[in-house]
Amino acid sequence: MNVKDNEIKGLLEKYKKFSVYGLSPDQTKASHYVPAYMRDHGWEMVGTYPKDHEENGFKIYSSLKEVPAEYRKFVDVFRSSDRIPDVVDEVLAVGGVEVLWLQLGISNPEAEARAEKAGIKVVSDRCLIIEHKRWF
Template sequence: MNVKDNEIKSLLEKYKKFTVYGLSGDPTKASHYVPVYMRDHGWQMVGTYPKAHDVGGFQIYKTLKEVPSEYRKFVDVFRSSERIPEVVNEVLEVGGVEVLWLQLGISNPEAEKRAEDAGIKVVSNRCLIIEHKKWY
């Protein structure tokens, strides 16, 4: 993680649109209710998920490459830590990602370093809801 704690609020203020990588159609999962919470607090997002769904009214894309560029600047990831190298590969391939946010419990130092070396701001093991409540 190359983002300091005191930089989190400025990231949330700067990026009002983002992609939720792994936005689930299951309302009981964090990968669904975290985006709902953020949307209810003024952020706009789309999601990626391998299976199409319309739960929660989110626009869902199969891959990050399909996501409009204005939503790809900030990517909020809900994938297991061991899958982060694949996510970073995709992020680097499509380009345009400025912030890679790995949700609470998700970290992969080697993959994070690759993203950081490519100039991407990386936040790991942090929940958007917790950070929103902390700073707002």
Template sequence: MDADELITAALESETIAVIGCSSTPGKDAHDVPSYLDSNGYGVIPVNPYADEILGRTAYDSLTDVPHEVDLVDVFRPSEEVSGIVDSVLERDDVGVLWLQLGISDDEAAARAREAGIDVVQDRCLKIEHSRRQ
């Protein structure tokens, strides 16, 4: 599957856990999840420093999320991606790992792909969604 097909398939996800989701309007890590929420996605904020974001319970880590997760959207530095992949691999429900603009880790992405998880790196979920509307 080429990159465009991969992105189109990823956008069919319903539930998105946002690692690094921010409670601060104006930050991409807040505005992108807010956009996704307003476009019908089930957004699950993951941020150990917040109790609630976008009117939803914020979880300390991906492993604490009790809901099914289709896609994990990452707003954390590239050096944290390997640990995030470890958390993704602990779950059996994640189909897509999405690393936002400026975030990439080829080794961690390869580990996720080897486990059958689709990976998009260095792309904005909001931009790609709005491009296809």
């Protein structure tokens, strides 16, 4: 993680649109209720998920490359830590990502280092709901 704790509020203020990598159709999962919470508090988002769904009004794309560029600048990731190298591969391939946010419990130092080396701000093992409540 190359983002300092005191920089998190600034990121959330700057990026009001983002993509949720792994936005689940299951409303009981964090990968659904965290984006719903952020949407309810003024952020706009779309998701990526391998199966087509539009649960709770979220626009879902099958891959990050299909996501409109303005939503791809900030990518919020809900994938297991062992899958982060693949996520970083995709992020680097599509380009345009400025912030890679790995949700609470998710980290992969080697993959994070690759993203950082490419100039991407990386936040790992942090929950957007917790950070929103902390800073706003």
